[in-house]
Amino acid sequence: SQQGEEDPQALSIQEGENATMNCSYKTSINNLQWYRQNSGRGLVHLILIRSNEREKHSGRLRVTLDTSKKSSSLLITASRAADTASYFCATSFGNEKLTFGTGTRLTIIP
């Protein structure tokens, strides 16, 4: 079963705009990760945030985590066509097993 859901399910924006997607989860976690998947192939790790962290940056990515609301957000700034992909949040607690959300399909319009 899925841990939670990403919102929105699909998002289309113009190139250069910022994209924000949200993730909600159901149980306690040790950390939350975001992955990108192009065209139904393998997933690429983007960023990891631990449960005691509230915000983390990596290049054009900004992730926030609110454990009280069991939610996270991923912001991609200055979007590019190459950012077109599906984005998944994944949580883990106590072991390495990742529990993924349902994903947000992001389309960047050139």
Added chain:
Amino acid sequence: DAGVTQSPTHLIKTRGQHVTLRCSPISGHKSVSWYQQVLGQGPQFIFQYYEKEERGRGNFPDRFSARQFPNYSSELNVNALLLGDSALYLCASSFKAGAPNIQYFGAGTRLSVL
């Protein structure tokens, strides 16, 4: 360095058949995990192996089994295939077991059951 490699890339089987999927982790990685991704959904955890021992099992029937070899490569076996087993099967490796570990995914094997 080579990433996680999976074979075959695509596979077509009929109901009731058996299938074996293979995965080679990144050199130096000792942990391998398997995930099933049905179209339109996020990946679901099937198994994790570390140092040739099963460390975790997801909510999948006993038709699904796996093993890890001394060179840390892994096989996922599925018996008595059902139409619902059609999915993208992803293998991921990491250096060690235990959180927090970034997992590196292969490109997957797309299985179609007819």
